[in-house]
Amino acid sequence: MTEPLKLGIAGLGTVGAGLLHLLEVHNARVADHLGRPVKVMAVSARTRQKDRGVSLAGVRWVDDPVKLATDPAIDLFVELIGGEDGVAKKAVEAALGAKKHVVTANKALLAKHGFELAKLAEKNGVALNFEAAVAGGIPVIKTMREALVGNQVKRVYGILNGTCNYILTKMQDEKRSFADVLKEAQAKGYAEADPTFDVGGFDTAHKLSLLAALAFNTKIAADQIHIEGIQSINQLDIEAANELGYRIKLLGVAQMTDSGIEQRVHPTLVPKDSAIAGVSGVTNAVAIDADFAGSLMLVGPGAGAKATASAVMSDIVDIAAGFVLHPFGVVTSKLKPFKRAKLGQHTGAYYLRLAAYDRPGVMAAITRRMAEREVSLESIVQRRPRGTTIGQMGSNGGQGLLANVVIVTHDTTEESIRKALDAIEADGKVAEKPQMIRIEQL
Amino acid sequence: MTEPLKLGIAGLGTVGAGLLHLLEVHNARVADHLGRPVKVMAVSARTRQKDRGVSLAGVRWVDDPVKLATDPAIDLFVELIGGEDGVAKKAVEAALGAKKHVVTANKALLAKHGFELAKLAEKNGVALNFEAAVAGGIPVIKTMREALVGNQVKRVYGILNGTCNYILTKMQDEKRSFADVLKEAQAKGYAEADPTFDVGGFDTAHKLSLLAALAFNTKIAADQIHIEGIQSINQLDIEAANELGYRIKLLGVAQMTDSGIEQRVHPTLVPKDSAIAGVSGVTNAVAIDADFAGSLMLVGPGAGAKATASAVMSDIVDIAAGFVLHPFGVVTSKLKPFKRAKLGQHTGAYYLRLAAYDRPGVMAAITRRMAEREVSLESIVQRRPRGTTIGQMGSNGGQGLLANVVIVTHDTTEESIRKALDAIEADGKVAEKPQMIRIEQL
Numbered sequence: 001m002t003e004p005l006k007l008g009i010a011g012l013g014t015v016g017a018g019l020l021h022l023l024e025v026h027n028a029r030v031a032d033h034l035g036r037p038v039k040v041m042a043v044s045a046r047t048r049q050k051d052r053g054v055s056l057a058g059v060r061w062v063d064d065p066v067k068l069a070t071d072p073a074i075d076l077f078v079e080l081i082g083g084e085d086g087v088a089k090k091a092v093e094a095a096l097g098a099k100k101h102v103v104t105a106n107k108a109l110l111a112k113h114g115f116e117l118a119k120l121a122e123k124n125g126v127a128l129n130f131e132a133a134v135a136g137g138i139p140v141i142k143t144m145r146e147a148l149v150g151n152q153v154k155r156v157y158g159i160l161n162g163t164c165n166y167i168l169t170k171m172q173d174e175k176r177s178f179a180d181v182l183k184e185a186q187a188k189g190y191a192e193a194d195p196t197f198d199v200g201g202f203d204t205a206h207k208l209s210l211l212a213a214l215a216f217n218t219k220i221a222a223d224q225i226h227i228e229g230i231q232s233i234n235q236l237d238i239e240a241a242n243e244l245g246y247r248i249k250l251l252g253v254a255q256m257t258d259s260g261i262e263q264r265v266h267p268t269l270v271p272k273d274s275a276i277a278g279v280s281g282v283t284n285a286v287a288i289d290a291d292f293a294g295s296l297m298l299v300g301p302g303a304g305a306k307a308t309a310s311a312v313m314s315d316i317v318d319i320a321a322g323f324v325l326h327p328f329g330v331v332t333s334k335l336k337p338f339k340r341a342k343l344g345q346h347t348g349a350y351y352l353r354l355a356a357y358d359r360p361g362v363m364a365a366i367t368r369r370m371a372e373r374e375v376s377l378e379s380i381v382q383r384r385p386r387g388t389t390i391g392q393m394g395s396n397g398g399q400g401l402l403a404n405v406v407i408v409t410h411d412t413t414e415e416s417i418r419k420a421l422d423a424i425e426a427d428g429k430v431a432e433k434p435q436m437i438r439i440e441q442l
Numbered sequence: 443m444t445e446p447l448k449l450g451i452a453g454l455g456t457v458g459a460g461l462l463h464l465l466e467v468h469n470a471r472v473a474d475h476l477g478r479p480v481k482v483m484a485v486s487a488r489t490r491q492k493d494r495g496v497s498l499a500g501v502r503w504v505d506d507p508v509k510l511a512t513d514p515a516i517d518l519f520v521e522l523i524g525g526e527d528g529v530a531k532k533a534v535e536a537a538l539g540a541k542k543h544v545v546t547a548n549k550a551l552l553a554k555h556g557f558e559l560a561k562l563a564e565k566n567g568v569a570l571n572f573e574a575a576v577a578g579g580i581p582v583i584k585t586m587r588e589a590l591v592g593n594q595v596k597r598v599y600g601i602l603n604g605t606c607n608y609i610l611t612k613m614q615d616e617k618r619s620f621a622d623v624l625k626e627a628q629a630k631g632y633a634e635a636d637p638t639f640d641v642g643g644f645d646t647a648h649k650l651s652l653l654a655a656l657a658f659n660t661k662i663a664a665d666q667i668h669i670e671g672i673q674s675i676n677q678l679d680i681e682a683a684n685e686l687g688y689r690i691k692l693l694g695v696a697q698m699t700d701s702g703i704e705q706r707v708h709p710t711l712v713p714k715d716s717a718i719a720g721v722s723g724v725t726n727a728v729a730i731d732a733d734f735a736g737s738l739m740l741v742g743p744g745a746g747a748k749a750t751a752s753a754v755m756s757d758i759v760d761i762a763a764g765f766v767l768h769p770f771g772v773v774t775s776k777l778k779p780f781k782r783a784k785l786g787q788h789t790g791a792y793y794l795r796l797a798a799y800d801r802p803g804v805m806a807a808i809t810r811r812m813a814e815r816e817v818s819l820e821s822i823v824q825r826r827p828r829g830t831t832i833g834q835m836g837s838n839g840g841q842g843l844l845a846n847v848v849i850v851t852h853d854t855t856e857e858s859i860r861k862a863l864d865a866i867e868a869d870g871k872v873a874e875k876p877q878m879i880r881i882e883q884l
Contacts, residue, residue, distance in 0.1 A: 018734075025733075044743075140580075142588065146760065147581035149471070149472055150465075150471070150472060152750055180576075205732070275720040278720040280715075292579070296739075296740070299717055300739065306735075307736045311733035316592075321765070323764075331474075
């Protein structure tokens with residue numbers, strides 16, 4: 001095993017350049033660990049003329065990434081192009097078909113085609129590694145696929161999108177609005193011009209689908225996820241949560257229940273003194289509840305050239321050492337069909353905020369609707385928000401002052417909550433659609 | 443690779459029984475992941491007659507663990523006997539010499555003999571895995587040895603002893619004394635009858651020596667560690683730290699500096715809103731600062747039958763999959779000699795608490811001594827502790843009332859602090875040895 005492991009890298013954006021940089025800096029270290037060097041033979045990217053801050057001397061340039069994928073000079077194809085279809089998919093398929101190992105950071109590709117690609121990798125006896133696809137530099141794929149083999153995972157959840165966590169942290173710390181912080185995040189490059197993919201929860205959902213497949217040995221089911229973004233969170237929620245002893249985080253949660261698997265992405269109240277509440281800014285965290293290992297949490301940078309390159313390198317190193325695993329832990333023929341749990345049967349506590357008309361009988365009507373659905377309340381607080389005028393709270397058609405009613409329920413089902421809220425809305429007691437945020441038991 | 447991997451297990455205490463339990467529950471799962479089963483062929487323990495809650499049907503009993511270690515029927519020897527020398531060492535040496543892979547949870551053995559044992563493993567082409575030796579179920583060895591190969595680690599630190607963290611958490615939350623909480627911990631089985639090994643920091647030091655060797659690719663230097671326990675921490679410190687925005691944790695810290703490697707175990711002030719401050723009770727945490735991956739933190743149960751069994755199983759699974767690594771990442775001939783940094787040159791901020799005589803000129807004398815050593819102060823607070831009488835604060839020989847002076851310094855060297863405190867003591871301005879707690883930059 002003293003022959004170098006020969007790489008072809010497609011995509012020289014932030015992560016690709018970061019990987020070349022890492023290989024420049026730590027080549028000797030990697031060779032010391034492996035007993036063999038890792039060598040970049042050829043690369044492919046859209047533009048050849050661009051200063052990436054790394055040397056490409058002695059590295060062959062291949063215009064077509066799909067051609068690079070089957071290049072006889074390489075053992076391993078690193079896909080850093082991105083995109084769920086198109087050239088990334090073609091190139092990965094070509095590489096696997098040509099019996100080249102593949103390392104990719106492409107969560108969208110895997111969320112959509114991971115099962116088929118894993119089958120192809122197995123058929124050709126090569127690796128398909130994707131540590132960098134989830135939570136950047138955090139070794140969560142390695143942990144789930146290797147360290148937890150002797151465990152039944154019951155739940156995996158986490159802060160999987162740095163943009164959302166940055167925005168929520170800033171809203172919390174600086175008492176600023178979602179729109180205001182989003183604008184700043186865009187200026188700093190933490191959020192895209194069209195932020196929907198991040199703030200709408202879709203990026204989190206992609207990653208969650210991969211974690212769930214690893215956790216439960218099921219087929220990837222990225223289209224079976226309940227997704228809510230953070231756009232509806234405002235200062236009233238942040239402040240009320242704070243007073244109740246919580247922080248609001250966008251979590252992706254995959255959980256085994258009696259009726260199937262829940263996959264959900266939504267803003268979540270977590271206790272202020274929990275470890276995950278302390279994960280702030282662009283940092284990511286993944287927590288795993290397993291029957292033997294117990295509750296683990298892994299925290300670290302979820303993105304960035306260096307952290308992502310570190311994760312890609314971790315995958316490369318395993319392959320260089322001859323370690324080829326089934327991409328999703330077990331052979332694809334043993335991946336179980338995904339059985340989705342009905343979200344209506346989700347059991348948990350809820351935070352509710354209602355913009356209620358401040359008139360006699362309103363509280364009685366609200367609490368009666370809750371009682372009808374057997375939702376029992378842990379706390380209920382009514383107050384007129386400080387400095388808020390009617391207009392700011394929503395369109396109430398001049399029907400009087402609005403009060404902010406904040407309710408925390410005991411454990412109940414999502415169906416009960418939804419029906420109670422529907423009835424309250426139908427009663428005409430509230431001026432806007434009620435805010436509902438799930439509270440996660442940690 | 444459909445032949446079973448055949449185990450011999452020596453030591454059937456909590457962890458050994460936990461491992462047998464795990465293998466009972468998850469045998470099919472493990473076989474699904476590996477494509478081959480894992481089978482216990484023979485065991486050895488002190489007492490044969492004891493209900494361990496697991497079946498030993500079909501498993502051969504071997505009285506002598508050293509004999510079990512070389513048993514022709516086994517591929518892998520699991521050492522769960524414990525102890526830095528004696529039969530555990532003899533058995534592990536025998537197993538490696540007979541070309542059996544070894545998995546051990548024995549931190550004391552590795553801290554003392556890890557280098558020689560790693561050499562023996564290499565010579566015989568077998569694995570020596572020890573995930574369970576550090577931080578129980580947390581996959582920190584895997585993370586450092588595999589996931590971070592493409593990184594230079596700059597610092598590794600953590601809460602590595604659940605007993606200490608339990609005691610400090612209780613002292614914080616319930617405003618109770620060290621002695622009182624220790625007694626409770628002993629009653630609950632979280633602390634030994636002789637608690638010195640835990641509360642004195644020695645257990646943390648063993649684990650730290652292994653982490654440092656992995657982090658810096660140096661020889662294990664368990665005798666080159668500055669060790670302070672938590673016995674001197676009292677409510678005055680806990681409360682003052684709280685008011686200053688800190689929590690007190692017993693950390694093991696290994697850090698690369700310009701003058702060598704610092705290995706230190708001591709109570710540490712960490713910012714209240716840091717993720718590690720939120721790690722409470724018996725939970726462990728390991729944080730790693732690496733040049734590419736960034737700052738990672740892994741949190742989880744540091745002990746217990748199930749969590750430790752999960753870690754042992756992780757090691758077994760890797761071996762079953764044919765993955766044999768150098769025990770400390772690189773071949774032992776490449777492990778560098780350990781160069782110890784002088785603690786006097788340690789740079790950081792310090793918390794100091796002085797029981798000063800409440801007389802004119804005392805504060806001036808204290809601050810002058812600090813100034814002489816160019817220690818600059820971030821804050822200084824003087825007050826008489828609530829409800830404390832002279833006798834409770836120390837023997838002051840009737841020289842007047844005592845004031846509690848709490849100082850937080852800016853970054854300075856340990857040598858400067860020590861000299862300043864020596865001078866203050868020599869001046870006769872304080873009634874007891876000053877309390878000094880390092881503040882760690884996170």
